[in-house]
Amino acid sequence: xxxxxxxxxxxxxxxxxxxxxxxxxxxxxxxxxxxxxxxxxxxxxxxxxxxxxxxxxxxxxxxxxxxxxxxxxxxxxxxxxxxxxxxxxxxx
Numbered sequence: 001x002x003x004x005x006x007x008x009x010x011x012x013x014x015x016x017x018x019x020x021x022x023x024x025x026x027x028x029x030x031x032x033x034x035x036x037x038x039x040x041x042x043x044x045x046x047x048x049x050x051x052x053x054x055x056x057x058x059x060x061x062x063x064x065x066x067x068x069x070x071x072x073x074x075x076x077x078x079x080x081x082x083x084x085x086x087x088x089x090x091x092x
Contacts, residue, residue, distance in 0.1 A: 053066070
């Protein structure tokens with residue numbers, strides 16, 4: 001549970017974004033999502049994304065939060081307009 005930063009060998013070590021950065025990131029994400037007509041990914045894709053996030057070292061499972069962008073994972077993973085914020089885009 002919580003951040004496992006450094007436990008899985010990832011050299012990318014982000015800091016938890018500030019409240020302002022999280023609000024900015026969420027604002028961008030929701031704008032794209034609404035502009036797309038509220039397009040969601042398929043149920044299978046959603047489950048695939050959640051599985052990837054569950055194994056990611058940059059996730060706070062207690063707060064359902066990505067430690068890179070600060071977004072709520074169960075929400076962001078549903079939106080077809082979103083991608084994983086990790087530099088390797090783990091959802092691709």
